Amino acid sequence: MPQFFLNKRLIILLVSIIVLVALIGFSLRERSNLTWPEQFLKDTTGWVQSLVSKPAHYLAGFFENLQDLQNTYEENKELKSRVEKIASLEAEVQELKKDNKDLREVLDETRTLRDFEPLPATVIGRNPDRWHEMIIIDKGKSNGIKKNMAVVTSSGLIGKVKSVTQFSSTVQLLSAMDPKNRISAVIQGETEVFGFVQGFDDKQKLLLVKAIPSGAKIEKDQAVITSGLGGVFPKGLTIGKVVEVKPDQYGLNQTALVKPGADFYDIENVIVIKRLMTQPEKGALKDGKEEEL
Template sequence: MPQFFLNKRLIILLVSIIVLVALIGFSLRERSKLSWPEQFIKDTTGWAQSLVSKPTHFVTGFFENLQDLQNTYGENKELKARLEKLVSLESQVQELNKDNKDLRDILGEKKTLRDFKPLPATVIGRNPDRWHEMIIIDKGNLNGIEKNMAVVTASGLIGKVKSVTKFSSTVQLLSAMDPKNRISAVIQGEKEVYGFVQGFDDKQKLLLVKSIPSGAKIEKGQKVITSGLGGVFPQGLMIGKVVDVKPDQYGLNQAAYVKPGADFYDINNVIVIKRLMTQPDKKAISNGKEEEL
């Protein structure tokens, strides 16, 4: 008797396995329509999932909206504070400009190192092999473009005009690995510190400002602009901000690592800067050395 029950259980187990395999094979084959049990189970499962997911999404969305409102409130508060400060700075700038104009009129000075004429242009070419070195713009000699003119974007200085034809010009970027590409710069602070933008750290994507006196105090976040003393670039063009300062290899001077204000990778529209003040003799400035801008 016990042997009969054991055989019966074994037969039932084998039949169950065969039926299960047959059902799996039936469900896996390609069919245009599902069977009514499969369709019933699928619909029931989908309905149950939607029944659970909708309240869950509602609750999570509610808390996300609360977090967004809190973030928006904080950002709005910060923007209001900045706006109030900006209005105050604008009024101060207007007063300073007025005083500066009055003093220049009294002294008979009509031009300064900051005076320039903007010449807008569009980038029309870029060599993939020299992406970080050169761009080609759609303005040339006929538009008043000359060699060594500064080129900027809305965010800051990107380079200088390297060569000019009648209808286009080639611009050398500050990120180009050219040791002769030197720009006279000043680091703004309580006491202005002068140096030269010379070199680009490709790994950190930072400009190098060299020839800074070892005793000069440079802090992170200080702005770097063109000095206007190189004879070609006007004064006050934004270059970037200091992120680090290190002594040079000889320990006699310092080198500042500067994050560029402009994005050298994505450039579409630029402004070529024509300096209005009379340019000094380049030979007198360079004195037989590398040309400085």
């Protein structure tokens, strides 16, 4: 009798294994419709997952909102401190402007190297083969445009007027690989450091400010502007910010890599800068080889 039950259990086990393998094979087959047990199991599993996932997502979202609230609080606190500083700086700037104006009236000197007249213009042409070198604008001699005038966008200096016709002008960009294109610049800081924007690193998309004294201390993110000493450009036009400083190939001077403030790739509207300060006589600032602005 025990032998009979033992054989019966073995037979049931073998049959169960065969049925299980058959069901697995059947379920792995590509089918367009599921059987009702599979549908029931799938629906039940989906319902349980939904029941568990909704509270989990709610808790996760709750903690995320708490983190966002904390971040917003910290950002708001920092922005408030900045606003307070800006208000203080604005008051100081207004006071300095008033003092500067009063002093100039006393000295009967009303113009500075920063004074200029803006002449708005639109880009009307750009050669794909010289995309990073030249643009053509819709203003020319009839609008008072002259050679070597600075050209800027709302973000900063982009170049200078290279040639002028009666109704249009060609502008040479700072990203042009022209070693003769030099612009007198100053790196702002506790002590102003002078140099020349001369060259463009095409790989890093950075301007090269050369002829910086080897002993000058320059830090990252210091602002670079035009010096106004070149004779044509007014002082204070934004050029960019310092990214890195390295010695030149001879070790006598330094070269600053500067991230341009303006985007040389996408240019639609520009402003040509007409300097109001008296300009030096033509040729007075030339050394016979290169032109400085």
